[in-house]
Amino acid sequence: MRLFSLAGRNMKEIYRDPISLILGIGMPVLLILLFTSIGKGAPVDIFMVDMLVPAVAIFSFGFLIMFSATLLVKDRQSAFLTRLLAAPLTSSDFILAYILPFIPFALLQIAASMVAGVALGMSFTSGTFYSLAILIPVAVICIGIGMVLGSLFTENQVAAAGSIIIVVISLFSGAWMDLEMVGGIFEKIGYILPFAHAVDASRAVINGAQLSAVSDKLYWIVSYLVVFICAGILSFWWKTKR
């Protein structure tokens, strides 16, 4: 009950902020519209709607980093977190209340991208559902990164660091360019991070591949998921216990 009360509050904070809705949900739809229209003029594989939708969904999770970090850092700096820490809440109440509300938001982001994609001609198959097994863990990785930033940084630092990470996702995920074609250090960094694996895997699954065919990429993503959730929890507790 206490967990759901706090998670409900966090959810209201996100959904009542119009910037969250515009950036988190409006922006991916706009990007899909923009790049598919570019793709019509210059037919490149990555701008085909089936390829574009999962990539845009993953890029849009970059905003989850900003939202989760901003919520946490504002609660820290306004001492709302002090009020909560003085209350009889358990460790798991805190952690889950700052993670769970972002998952429905990530689902909304995915749904918005998918609906825009289908409207523009993307085929809707069982692979569309299977892609959730790749997309949701990536969303949780982003929430974990947000927790790390929100725990350790100030509001201004969060804005700067969050923007840098969004650029990194944009450049190294292969969403807007084929990393194999670019090659070199770009490709190496891209495939050290989880985002390019996620873009490749979700594109493959949406286009008919089985999840088992992308299991190596899935393991890569799940490993990052574990690392960033642990890092988020540890940095939260390190900061609040000081």
Add this chain to the structure above:
Amino acid sequence: MSGMDIDKKLAVRTEGLTKQFGKNRLAVDNLDLDIKKGEIFSLLGPNGAGKTTTIKMLCCLLKPTGGTARIMGLDILKNPAKIKQIINVSPQETAVAPHLSVLENLVLVGQIYGLSGREAKRRAYRLIELMSLNERLRDPANKLSGGLLRRLSIAMALISDPKVLFLDEPTLGLDPKSRKTLWSLIRYLRGKKTVLLTTHYLEEADALADRIAIIDQGRLVALGTSEELKRQLGGMQVMTVKADSLSPAAMKNLKKIYPQTAIADSHLIIKAEKLDFNKVVDLLRGEGVKINWLSMKEPTLDEIYLKITGRSRDNEII
């Protein structure tokens, strides 16, 4: 009286409570305090005196590096979970959820403390009435003025019906009118709740607290009621008289009784720890002095505070 009897009468007892950050910064130094149940107790001190650190330790948010404290008989080191059920805090910053309405903020805190939604709402409406927030109950908190936010913050701290309420600088940054409104709300709690409030406003401690502890650089430097502190630490009553035909003989006689008698800006100024109003007036009239106007000023905590923490206040100004 046995230790158990004392514990029954006390809401808070600190024993050698100490907090050191790093190797060199001693924020709270061996603090011994007893706060009675139902008392409004003020921790008064300049910025950086250790007031907020003390509150954070008492709220189980920071572990002391030495000593301990008991809240309603429960040790902060051994029973933090039980203590959190019976205390609440209004932090120095306003600490509200900005996109939630006044009502939603109150219900949220109520539910976090384990109240059902219905009970949380019932209490929220009562507190909204008490804090005169009725007209703004549906407004988001980020639209409230500083004074209203403070009232909401205190209401959020009261919704769990805590046995001990911690108010950290409750009127910091408020205009005089909002401050007076909050004072009357805090006074309303006298006898109903044990309140530990920190402040660096002297008049606030003077106006609200049953007892005051002055702390400086983490140490307790004075403790007592406002009157006791003024008396113990040599506060002076001051009488200012505007008079005609003040003769040297009258001055001489006055100085015999009150040596600190002087003329300043054509006013007669008489200072003493205890001035006898009638004695002064009778003496002056007996000497044929015509009194046009007079005023009598009680000693202020300001004098005491400056006397004890003068160095720290200087540091603050710098």
